[in-house]
Amino acid sequence: MLFQEHHATNKQKRIQLSMVVLLLVSLFFSAIPVKAAEGDGYSAQEGQDLYQKLKTGKRLQGEKTYEAPEQPTVYLTFDDGPSKLTGQVLDILEKEDVKATFFALGEQSQAHPELVKRIVQDGHTLGNHSYNHVYKELYSDFQTFWDQIQRSEDVFAGIADVRPQLVRAPGGTYTNFDAYYYYLMDQAGYTVVDWNVDSGDSKRSRVPVNEIWQTIKESPLEHEINILFHDGSGHESTVEVLPQVIAYYKKLGYAFAPLTTQVKPKQFPVGKSKWSRNMSLVHFQELLKETQLYASAHPLMPDNNPNDAINLLVHQTKVATEETAQILSKQSTVPLQVHVVDGSSFTLEPTEYQLRANRIELPLRFLIEKLGGKVEWQENRKTANAHYGVYDVEYDLSARSIRLYSLGNSVATYSLADMNLQNGKIIVPLRKTIDLIGGRITNSVIEPDKREVSMAFRQFYMFRENNSLLKNSLFALGG
Numbered sequence: 001m002l003f004q005e006h007h008a009t010n011k012q013k014r015i016q017l018s019m020v021v022l023l024l025v026s027l028f029f030s031a032i033p034v035k036a037a038e039g040d041g042y043s044a045q046e047g048q049d050l051y052q053k054l055k056t057g058k059r060l061q062g063e064k065t066y067e068a069p070e071q072p073t074v075y076l077t078f079d080d081g082p083s084k085l086t087g088q089v090l091d092i093l094e095k096e097d098v099k100a101t102f103f104a105l106g107e108q109s110q111a112h113p114e115l116v117k118r119i120v121q122d123g124h125t126l127g128n129h130s131y132n133h134v135y136k137e138l139y140s141d142f143q144t145f146w147d148q149i150q151r152s153e154d155v156f157a158g159i160a161d162v163r164p165q166l167v168r169a170p171g172g173t174y175t176n177f178d179a180y181y182y183y184l185m186d187q188a189g190y191t192v193v194d195w196n197v198d199s200g201d202s203k204r205s206r207v208p209v210n211e212i213w214q215t216i217k218e219s220p221l222e223h224e225i226n227i228l229f230h231d232g233s234g235h236e237s238t239v240e241v242l243p244q245v246i247a248y249y250k251k252l253g254y255a256f257a258p259l260t261t262q263v264k265p266k267q268f269p270v271g272k273s274k275w276s277r278n279m280s281l282v283h284f285q286e287l288l289k290e291t292q293l294y295a296s297a298h299p300l301m302p303d304n305n306p307n308d309a310i311n312l313l314v315h316q317t318k319v320a321t322e323e324t325a326q327i328l329s330k331q332s333t334v335p336l337q338v339h340v341v342d343g344s345s346f347t348l349e350p351t352e353y354q355l356r357a358n359r360i361e362l363p364l365r366f367l368i369e370k371l372g373g374k375v376e377w378q379e380n381r382k383t384a385n386a387h388y389g390v391y392d393v394e395y396d397l398s399a400r401s402i403r404l405y406s407l408g409n410s411v412a413t414y415s416l417a418d419m420n421l422q423n424g425k426i427i428v429p430l431r432k433t434i435d436l437i438g439g440r441i442t443n444s445v446i447e448p449d450k451r452e453v454s455m456a457f458r459q460f461y462m463f464r465e466n467n468s469l470l471k472n473s474l475f476a477l478g479g
Contacts, residue, residue: 051281054179059270061186066264070402070414071255071432074225075263076100076246077195079129079168080202080232082108082115088239089231090118096246099258100124102231103168103193106131106152113159120160125258127166127193128152138169139176139275142184142287145169149190150294163298165261168193174268180279180287182270188291189298193265195228199245201238202230209237216245221252226259226266253431334451336360338370341442341456346370353430355446360430360453364395364419367433384426388437389457395419395426404436 053060078089081104093100102119104126109116119126130138131148138145153163167190169176177192185192200215201207216227227245229238246256257263336348353362364386365375373388384395392405402414419428430453431441439457 048281051284054183054284055279057179057270057272059179059182061182067262068264068412068414069224069255069257070418072221072223072225072253074227074249074254074256075259076227076229076256077103077127077168077193077259078229078231078238079103079170080105080108080133080230080235082112082119083231083233084112085233085235085239086112086115086231087118089242090115090122090124092239092242092246093124094122096243096256098246098256100256101127101166101259103127103129103166104152104156105129105133106148106155107133108232109152109155109159116156116159120162123258125166125260126156126160126162126164127168127259128156128164128190129168130170131155133170135171135176139273139277141277142181142279143283145181146184146287146291165189166191166193166259166265172268173270175271175274177270178273179270180284184287184291187288187295189295191261191265192267193226193259194268195226196222196266197225197227199227199229199238201235201241202228205234207237209241212237212241213244216241216248224263224266225249225254334449337452339452339454340371341454354427355451361427362430363425364428364433365425367428367430368437371437373437386437391437393433393436395428397421397426402436 050060076093076098078086078100081089081102086102089100099122102124104116104119106128116126128149129152130145131151138148149167156162156164167185169181169192172194173182173192174194182192197216197219199212201212219225229235229242231238249256259265333350335350336353337345338348339345348362348366352366353360355361364384368375368386368388371388373386375387376385377383378385382397384397386393386395390407392408394403394405396403397419400419402419404411404413418432419426421427434441434455437457439455441453442456443452443454445452
């Protein structure tokens with residue numbers, strides 16, 4: 001009897017202990033917030049700290065690596081389509097051999113599925129611009145914004161089997177996004193893109209062509225320019241001015257490219273929200289879990305389109321073949337005279353340079369040594385180091401990248417650099433190379449029977465400025 005009572009008591013204690021353990025385990029896991037994508041999970045206190053930091057408006061984002069184009073580049077972007085005008089935009093881009101980015105609306109895409117297919121098939125980037133563009137819905141709560149992005153994404157996937165990773169917020173992020181919006185989109189794996197040049201084509205209805213053109217011409221020239229246009233209904237002026245805009249930037253030496261996740265996005269700072277909305281800790285954790293589950297279910301691919309790499313390779317091969325044929329059929333027969341501002345000059349014989357679409361290309365070593373610099377080739381690394389003045393430029397053929405140094409300090413890295421190997425020589429574009437080593441082309445004449453280029457370098461300008469200051473000082477002293 002005593003044994004049975006003792007056994008029953010022990011059994012009861014074990015049951016009670018098990019219940020306590022289960023309760024403690026349950027409490028422990030309920031206290032842990034949703035696991036973050038970039039770490040092993042937050043403690044309860046860390047989760048609250050994250051929430052509080054975002055609540056103060058402090059934007060939190062992880063480190064990302066982007067590729068800077070070697071050549072100054074324009075990214076043409078079109079919002080609010082597709083519409084009946086989008087086909088005309090695509091025709092112009094095809095004629096000019098220019099790739100662009102279309103931030104499309106899900107609602108409009110359902111009405112024009114053939115245009116969405118053509119955007120993708122023509123090699124442009126398709127971006128997500130929400131479903132219906134209604135501000136008061138999109139910015140009432142992140143859940144609504146998220147649901148619209150997901151709805152549009154399903155539309156794009158159904159039409160063209162593409163899930164865009166690039167997102168542009170209707171109206172831009174400034175005063176519309178808060179720190180929570182940015183953080184949650186980052187956690188989901190999206191790249192949010194604003195712009196740094198507004199064409200002004202949507203300031204009001206039917207903006208005149210001349211007004212858009214003047215806005216473009218007065219915009220600052222940066223190394224990377226992201227231009228906001230619209231291809232929605234009512235933007236006929238945009239279609240009309242587009243060829244003029246493309247010609248303008250081409251003449252300035254800019255290349256054109258579609259946006260990708262490897263391009264550093266233009267993003268506005270977080271401003272005071274003009275929308276009245278609240279974010280509780282519980283709601284934030286629910287949204288964080290939802291966005292991170294999405295990221296887990298949709299691992300990042302090159303722009304979420306496995307065909308992009310193949311299409312790009314095919315396009316590049318086609319362009320390279322056409323350009324090579326053009327070079328061989330129009331081989332230069334005129335010497336090129338090169339004049340440097342300090343008084344030196346040299347001549348390139350017709351076989352020592354080539355002209356491609358009015359762009360002069362020549363061997364790197366020949367150019368640098370003619371200017372008084374030197375080039376060292378490292379066979380084991382397949383790199384060439386060009387040294388001129390305070391500049392060192394490393395050309396990496398294997399990685400197709402250029403690393404620029406000034407006084408031994410790293411200045412910039414350019415990916416997908418413009419260079420190629422011909423007959424054991426690294427061929428580079430003259431203008432870009434001169435820019436890299438602190439100079440600029442001051443004048444050029446490319447005519448059937450005459451070819452001349454003039455250039456100057458920073459040390460000349462510094463000498464001229466210092467000389468001017470010296471003269472002024474002597475004058476002030478009566479010298």
